[in-house]
Amino acid sequence: MSCGKTSASGTPVTSLPLASSVALTDTLLGVVTSGGVTTAQQVSVGILSSAIASGAGLTDAVTAAQNAAQTAANAATAAGNNAAATVSAMRGVAGGVAALDSAGHLALSDGAKLVSVLTVTSATQSTPAILSPDIPLSDQTQIGTGGTILADIIARADALPSGTYYVDQNDVVRRARIVGTLPDDVTVNGGVYIAGSSTLPAGLTSEGNVIITDGTVYFPNTWNNNGVLCAAGA
Numbered sequence: 321m322s323c324g325k326t327s328a329s330g331t332p333v334t335s336l337p338l339a340s341s342v343a344l345t346d347t348l349l350g351v352v353t354s355g356g357v358t359t360a361q362q363v364s365v366g367i368l369s370s371a372i373a374s375g376a377g378l379t380d381a382v383t384a385a386q387n388a389a390q391t392a393a394n395a396a397t398a399a400g401n402n403a404a405a406t407v408s409a410m411r412g413v414a415g416g417v418a419a420l421d422s423a424g425h426l427a428l429s430d431g432a433k434l435v436s437v438l439t440v441t442s443a444t445q446s447t448p449a450i451l452s453p454d455i456p457l458s459d460q461t462q463i464g465t466g467g468t469i470l471a472d473i474i475a476r477a478d479a480l481p482s483g484t485y486y487v488d489q490n491d492v493v494r495r496a497r498i499v500g501t502l503p504d505d506v507t508v509n510g511g512v513y514i515a516g517s518s519t520l521p522a523g524l525t526s527e528g529n530v531i532i533t534d535g536t537v538y539f540p541n542t543w544n545n546n547g548v549l550c551a552a553g554a
Contacts, residue, residue: 344369425454486552488543496538498523506531513542513549524549 339346344366352361419434421427426438436454443449459471484496500523505516515526523537531549533539541552 484538484540486538486540486543494538498537500524500537500539502539502542508551511551513551 342365344364346365347362348365348368352359352363419427419429421434421436423436425436425440427434427436429435439452439454441450441452457470459469459474461470462468463470463473481495484499485493486496488494500521502513503516503518503520505518507514507516513531515529515531520526520531521537523534524539525532525534532547533542533544533549534547535544539549542549543552544550
């Protein structure tokens with residue numbers, strides 16, 4: 321496209337005011353030679369800028385950049401999927417990894433889904449943390465560092481007569497012949513059980529509201545302190 325030195329009114333082109341800005345829909349007046357034919361035409365700024373960008377290779381560069389960005393995004397997605405699949409495949413296998421399920425429990429894969437294997441109960445200010453297996457333990461599970469296995473403990477427990485066992489004030493383990501239940505209105509004062517208004521069960525009496533035991537009946541969480549029924553550990 322070429323332009324003359326003067327406008328139609330004879331004013332030199334260099335004397336015309338300069339535009340401070342243009343829009344894509346604005347037009348320029350010029351002499352255009354196309355296909356061997358030269359004519360005066362209006363050319364929009366949008367068409368002119370597209371032609372300049374195409375001639376300079378900018379359009380192809382933008383397209384190539386967009387394609388490269390999409391290729392990179394696809395590669396990142398595939399890499400993420402592959403990493404997730406790799407981690408899933410490693411769960412529950414030798415040299416692999418474990419995971420936490422939605423409840424925060426230690427979980428392993430059974431080949432198809434995660435299975436909780438260990439429940440973790442967080443510690444509080446008054447209670448320690450607790451680990452609770454969610455799957456059966458092998459009877460060969462070692463207990464402590466002395467070589468004792470779970471099967472040994474089970475065998476010893478099975479050898480004991482059934483019943484309720486407790487530790488008396490002398491740290492002797494005893495089996496209760498009769499187990500009783502204290503009334504709901506019984507209270508503890510200074511480690512000593514105090515009778516309420518309810519009738520005391522067999523084996524118990526009261527002296528000045530202090531509960532006295534004859535030792536014939538065991539009441540859980542209590543011990544016989546020379547005939548006075550006291551709270552265990554008091």
